[in-house]
Amino acid sequence: MEKLLCGNKGHALNNFKIAAGLKKGKHKGMFWHDGDFYKWMEAAVYVYAQNKDKKILKQLDQYIEIIAKAQDKDGYLQTQIQLREEVDRYENRKYHEMYNTGHLLISACIHHNVTKKSNFPNIAIKQADLLYTLFYPETKQLGRFGFNQTQIMGLVELYRATDDKKYLELAARFINRRGKYEVDHNSTTIGYPIGDMVQERVPLRKSKEAAGHAVLALYYYAGAADVYAETGERALKQALDRLWENITQKKMYVTGAVGQAHYGASSNRDKIEEGFIDDFMLPNMTAYNETCANLCNAMFSYRMLGIKGESKYADIIELVLFNSGLSGINIEGNKYFYANPLRMIHNSRAYNSHENATETPERECYLECFCCPPNLVRTVAKLSSWAYSITANGLAINLFGGNKLKTKLDDGSELQLIQKTNYPWDGNISIKVKKCKSSSFEILIRIPDWANGSALKINGKEVNSKISAGKYLKLKRRWESNDTIDLSLPIHTQLVEAHPRVEEARNQIAVKRGPVVYCVETPDLPTSTEILDVYLQGNSNFESKHQKDFLGGVTTLKTDLLIREDKKTDKLYNSVSKPKWKTHATQLVPYFAWSNRGKAEMTVFLPVLWNKEN
Numbered sequence: 001m002e003k004l005l006c007g008n009k010g011h012a013l014n015n016f017k018i019a020a021g022l023k024k025g026k027h028k029g030m031f032w033h034d035g036d037f038y039k040w041m042e043a044a045v046y047v048y049a050q051n052k053d054k055k056i057l058k059q060l061d062q063y064i065e066i067i068a069k070a071q072d073k074d075g076y077l078q079t080q081i082q083l084r085e086e087v088d089r090y091e092n093r094k095y096h097e098m099y100n101t102g103h104l105l106i107s108a109c110i111h112h113n114v115t116k117k118s119n120f121p122n123i124a125i126k127q128a129d130l131l132y133t134l135f136y137p138e139t140k141q142l143g144r145f146g147f148n149q150t151q152i153m154g155l156v157e158l159y160r161a162t163d164d165k166k167y168l169e170l171a172a173r174f175i176n177r178r179g180k181y182e183v184d185h186n187s188t189t190i191g192y193p194i195g196d197m198v199q200e201r202v203p204l205r206k207s208k209e210a211a212g213h214a215v216l217a218l219y220y221y222a223g224a225a226d227v228y229a230e231t232g233e234r235a236l237k238q239a240l241d242r243l244w245e246n247i248t249q250k251k252m253y254v255t256g257a258v259g260q261a262h263y264g265a266s267s268n269r270d271k272i273e274e275g276f277i278d279d280f281m282l283p284n285m286t287a288y289n290e291t292c293a294n295l296c297n298a299m300f301s302y303r304m305l306g307i308k309g310e311s312k313y314a315d316i317i318e319l320v321l322f323n324s325g326l327s328g329i330n331i332e333g334n335k336y337f338y339a340n341p342l343r344m345i346h347n348s349r350a351y352n353s354h355e356n357a358t359e360t361p362e363r364e365c366y367l368e369c370f371c372c373p374p375n376l377v378r379t380v381a382k383l384s385s386w387a388y389s390i391t392a393n394g395l396a397i398n399l400f401g402g403n404k405l406k407t408k409l410d411d412g413s414e415l416q417l418i419q420k421t422n423y424p425w426d427g428n429i430s431i432k433v434k435k436c437k438s439s440s441f442e443i444l445i446r447i448p449d450w451a452n453g454s455a456l457k458i459n460g461k462e463v464n465s466k467i468s469a470g471k472y473l474k475l476k477r478r479w480e481s482n483d484t485i486d487l488s489l490p491i492h493t494q495l496v497e498a499h500p501r502v503e504e505a506r507n508q509i510a511v512k513r514g515p516v517v518y519c520v521e522t523p524d525l526p527t528s529t530e531i532l533d534v535y536l537q538g539n540s541n542f543e544s545k546h547q548k549d550f551l552g553g554v555t556t557l558k559t560d561l562l563i564r565e566d567k568k569t570d571k572l573y574n575s576v577s578k579p580k581w582k583t584h585a586t587q588l589v590p591y592f593a594w595s596n597r598g599k600a601e602m603t604v605f606l607p608v609l610w611n612k613e614n
């Protein structure tokens with residue numbers, strides 16, 4: 001990815017070099033390209049934090065030097081504007097200045113947290129101070145300027161890093177002025193939809209449903225959650241609770257994906273692109289589900305987890321990570337999807353990757369709109385920090401995976417754990433205490449919402465306390481080194497149906513095994529089978545088989561599917577009597593791993609035939 005962003009293909013570093021006077025040329029790429037470069041830098045910092053490879057740090061320092069040279073004296077830094085004659089600073093919000101600023105602030109703060117260096121934060125502070133001067137005062141001209149508002153998260157991050165309250169106050173102001181101004185086109189909005197599309201129709205504290213562009217909305221809600229975490233304002237939390245419930249109970253796919261439509265309308269009749277539409281309107285084939293939106297769903301949930309400590313938030317994080325987040329990248333890790341629908345047919349023109357409709361897509365090495373790949377990389381690179389949380393007197397285990405933990409509890413005492421597991425393919429998780437304080441403390445373990453019938457042993461002895469799916473199990477005792485927790489989660493195949501109001505999934509079934517959603521792909525079907533002819537028998541058996549050399553090492557599900565054989569016409573409606581069926585023994589593969597075997601048709605939801613005698 002570095003080669004892409006720093007070379008002539010991605011051009012992101014070139015833009016900074018040109019703005020710094022180190023190279024001749026024009027700005028290339030989307031208006032938000034600076035922000036995507038900062039996201040990649042953030043990912044690189046996380047990787048450095050893990051492997052301590054000094055080459056990464058040195059390379060980043062060189063990039064930071066170029067970025068510093070590109071910054072104007074007063075702190076302004078936006079190559080998409082600096083390198084264009086025809087447009088002024090903060091002239092029109094579609095130029096994504098807030099988005100670029102947000103990612104600059106976040107990336108610089110993370111760099112500082114890990115390296116303690118001030119070179120990157122110095123750039124961020126200059127930029128944030130300029131923002132404060134221009135945007136803290138209430139002006140009609142700039143009152144609606146916030147757009148794709150990662151600057152809210154960035155400002156809170158900068159407040160945490162510097163302890164300077166003005167950054168928090170500015171972050172809160174960006175939230176407070178949303179919904180305050182009349183929604184009508186003016187010179188700062190021309191060229192892009194307004195109103196619900198950019199979450200400016202309804203003030204956040206009065207919002208009852210998620211609206212608009214899914215990425216814009218979720219960055220905004222995540223920023224508001226950051227502000228709440230610092231201010232503790234009740235009305236803000238109540239609004240975020242409502243929005244989170246609305247998204248996860250009425251507008252989210254079984255894969256954790258969000259953003260139901262490429263284009264549509266909000267309930268206030270505003271035009272919506274790449275975003276949320278009505279409750280329960282969840283089409284499979286035309287779903288947009290931008291990789292960024294899915295990841296932002298996890299980011300918002302991670303913040304709610306920090307605020308409320310309830311396991312339902314970690315359930316969503318995990319759902320995204322094993323499904324709609326991971327589907328954005330191929331098995332080799334060098335090609336990307338922008339949109340992540342739940343069904344694909346050949347030549348449907350239903351798949352819309354950003355502005356281009358592509359017929360039967362495959363992941364691509366470079367996307368002109370390069371927001372998703374660095375977002376995915378930085379999320380994967382920082383997952384270790386999402387896996388555990390420090391609690392008032394102990395630690396919570398949010399996510400499972402083999403790892404060694406070295407941390408400090410809230411009282412400063414050292415804690416070391418070793419977690420061993422083949423999760424999510426296998427539900428056995430072993431956690432060994434390597435080092436801990438001598439007084440008692442708690443270890444909270446998330447029992448996923450699907451894991452009914454879990455069992456747990458400490459040092460080989462069954463724990464009697466009730467283990468409830470969808471809750472954290474609290475284990476409080478005087479832990480000693482070599483204490484071992486053995487958790488057994490019942491990973492088996494489950495058939496999942498949607499709420500009956502989801503019309504596009506009525507009488508259809510998705511197959512899940514633990515947190516992993518499965519799909520059927522045409523490479524596993526007889527040649528020239530169309531995915532729309534494939535049905536599932538409700539009483540089917542599923543035999544799980546781990547295949548370590550297949551699709552990077554996945555567990556597949558062997559089953560019999562039904563393929564409908566009677567000829568169809570191209571007519572919109574046909575009379576039907578008794579369809580003809582053929583049984584076909586095949587396998588289902590994890591959804592995240594689809595489209596790694598050439599152009600394929602695929603579906604997550606399958607129409608189901610229930611035998612009423614069974």
Ligand SMILES: [Zn+2]
Pocket residue numbers: 290291292293370371372373375
């Ligand atoms: Zn994206």
